[in-house]
Amino acid sequence: MSARPFHLGWFTNFAVDEWTKTFTGDGDPWDGKFYIEMAQAMERACFDYIMLEDTLMISEAYGGTNEIYLKHNIMGPKADPSPMAALIGASTTHLGVVATFSTMAYPPFMLARLCSTLDNICKGRFGWNIVTTGEDLAAENFGMDKLPPRQARYDMADEYVELCKQLWESWEPDAVVRDRATGTYADFTKVKPIHFKGSYYQSRGPLNCVPSPQGRPAFVQAGGSPRGRQFAAMTADSIIAPSMGVAGLKAYRDDVRARAAAGGRDPDEIKVLFVVAPILGETEEEARAKAARIVEASDYCEKALAMIAAITDIDFSTFALDAPLPHLTTNGEQGSLDAFQQWGSGKTLRQLCADQLGRGLDGLIGTPDQVAARMGEVMAEVGGDGFLITRPFTTNISRQYINDICEGLVPALQRRGLARTSYAEGATLRDMLREF
Numbered sequence: 001m002s003a004r005p006f007h008l009g010w011f012t013n014f015a016v017d018e019w020t021k022t023f024t025g026d027g028d029p030w031d032g033k034f035y036i037e038m039a040q041a042m043e044r045a046c047f048d049y050i051m052l053e054d055t056l057m058i059s060e061a062y063g064g065t066n067e068i069y070l071k072h073n074i075m076g077p078k079a080d081p082s083p084m085a086a087l088i089g090a091s092t093t094h095l096g097v098v099a100t101f102s103t104m105a106y107p108p109f110m111l112a113r114l115c116s117t118l119d120n121i122c123k124g125r126f127g128w129n130i131v132t133t134g135e136d137l138a139a140e141n142f143g144m145d146k147l148p149p150r151q152a153r154y155d156m157a158d159e160y161v162e163l164c165k166q167l168w169e170s171w172e173p174d175a176v177v178r179d180r181a182t183g184t185y186a187d188f189t190k191v192k193p194i195h196f197k198g199s200y201y202q203s204r205g206p207l208n209c210v211p212s213p214q215g216r217p218a219f220v221q222a223g224g225s226p227r228g229r230q231f232a233a234m235t236a237d238s239i240i241a242p243s244m245g246v247a248g249l250k251a252y253r254d255d256v257r258a259r260a261a262a263g264g265r266d267p268d269e270i271k272v273l274f275v276v277a278p279i280l281g282e283t284e285e286e287a288r289a290k291a292a293r294i295v296e297a298s299d300y301c302e303k304a305l306a307m308i309a310a311i312t313d314i315d316f317s318t319f320a321l322d323a324p325l326p327h328l329t330t331n332g333e334q335g336s337l338d339a340f341q342q343w344g345s346g347k348t349l350r351q352l353c354a355d356q357l358g359r360g361l362d363g364l365i366g367t368p369d370q371v372a373a374r375m376g377e378v379m380a381e382v383g384g385d386g387f388l389i390t391r392p393f394t395t396n397i398s399r400q401y402i403n404d405i406c407e408g409l410v411p412a413l414q415r416r417g418l419a420r421t422s423y424a425e426g427a428t429l430r431d432m433l434r435e436f
C-alpha cells in the first residue's frame with residue numbers, strides 16, 4: 001500500500017441539516033452557525049477544502065411537481081453560498097473555502113469582483129466551483145426559455161473564464177502602494193481597462209476592487225461529458241467527479257490528465273477528487289446496520305430518484321423500479337447520469353438506487369480503519385489525488401456524521417500516512433493543492 005498522502009475535500013451545500021433522525025438537529029441552519037462549526041471540525045482534521053454546492057431552482061423534475069422536493073428538502077431549499085463562504089473564511093485560518101457560482105447567473109464582472117472579495121476575506125483560501133447550470137427551471141429563473149445546449153454552455157464558459165482572468169489581471173499585483181509620503185493609495189499606471197469584446201461577453205474593465213492574495217481564485221470544476229472534461233482539464237486546479245468503480249476512477253483521471261498534457265498544462269497542477277460517502281461504525285456490523293437503515297427505508301428509492309431527476313431533468317417516476325433502464329442522455333449533468341445508470345450492467349432501477357448509497361465506490365462501509373485501508377488501496381490503484389467526502393445518499397448532513405469522519409476516519413487515514421496532519425503556515429488554497 002502506498003503511504004503517499006492524498007487530498008481531502010468535503011462536498012456540502014448551505015441547505016437543511018438532518019432533522020428527522022434520533023441524534024440530529026432541527027433543520028433550521030439558516031444563520032450559518034452549523035456550517036461554521038462544520039468547517040471548524042474539518043479544519044481540525046486538516047481537510048484541503050470545504051465546497052459549497054449550489055443550484056438555482058426548486059426542482060419539479062420528479063413527477064412534474066415540487067411536492068417531493070419540498071416535503072423531503074431535496075436539492076432545496078438552499079441558501080446563497082457567498083455569504084456562507086465569507087463567514088467560513090472569517091471563522092477559520094487554514095481551510096480552503098470553495099463556493100459554486102454559475103456562469104449562467106452572474107455577469108462576469110460581478111463574478112470576478114465577488115471572487116476577489118471572497119479571496120481577500122479568506123486570505124487566499126478561496127476557490128470558485130465553475131458550473132454552467134444543468135436545469136431548464138434554473139434557466140427560466142434567469143429569463144431564458146430553456147438552457148442552451150451543453151456545447152454552447154461550455155463555449156460560453158471558456159470565454160467567460162478568459163474575461164474574468166483578464167479582469168483579475170487588470171490590476172498589477174503591486175498596484176496598491178498606500179504611500180503616506182505622497183498620499184497615494186493605488187498607482188493608476190498599474191490599473192488598466194481590458195476592453196474585452198468576445199462572441200458572448202463584453203467588459204471594459206478594470207475591476208474596481210484590489211487584487212486578492214491568489215490573484216485569481218483556485219478553480220474547481222466537475223466536467224463529466226467529453227466537452228466538460230476538456231474544459232475542466234484546461235481550467236481547473238481541482239476536478240471533482242462522481243465515483244464509478246476503481247477502473248472508472250482511473251480511466252477518468254487518466255483522461256483528464258492526458259487532455260491537460262495535450263493542451264500544454266502540467267497534469268500535476270490538477271488534483272482530481274472523487275466523491276465518496278463512507279459509512280462508519282465501532283464495528284463492521286454496526287456500520288452495515290447503519291447503511292441498511294438508510295437503504296431499506298420505505299422512501300429511499302423515491303428520494304434517490306427525485307435527486308437524480310433534479311440534476312438530469314429526467315422524470316424517473318415514469319420508469320419501473322424492477323426493470324433495467326433504457327439508455328438515457330441529458331442536457332443536464334451527463335457525468336452524474338452515466339455514473340448512476342451504469343449502462344450495460346443489466347441492473348434494475350431499484351439496484352441502481354441501492355448502489356448510490358456508496359456513491360459509486362464499494363468497500364467504504366466499516367470501521368474507520370477498514371475504510372481508511374480501502375481508500376488507501378483505491379488511491380494506490382488510481383494513481384492519486386484524493387477524495388471529496390459527502391453525506392450518504394438521501395441523508396442530510398448531521399453533526400454525528402461530521403464527527404464520524406473528522407474524529408474517526410481522518411485520524412485513521414493520518415495514522416497510515418494517507419492524509420495531511422498539518423497545514424503550512426500562510427498557504428493559499430492553490431499552494432495546498434500543489435503541496436503533494
Ligand SMILES: Cc1cc2nc3c(=O)[nH]c(=O)nc-3n(C[C@H](O)[C@H](O)[C@H](O)COP(=O)(O)O)c2cc1C
Nearest residue numbers: 053054100131222223224225228240242333334335
Ligand atoms: C461532485 C460534483 C459537484 C457538482 N456541483 C455542482 C453544483 O454545485 N452546481 C451545479 O450546477 N452543478 C454541479 N455539478 C455538475 C457539474 O458542474 C457538471 O455539469 C456535471 O458534472 C456534468 O458534466 P457535464 O457538464 O460535462 O455534462 C457537480 C458535479 C459533480 C460531479
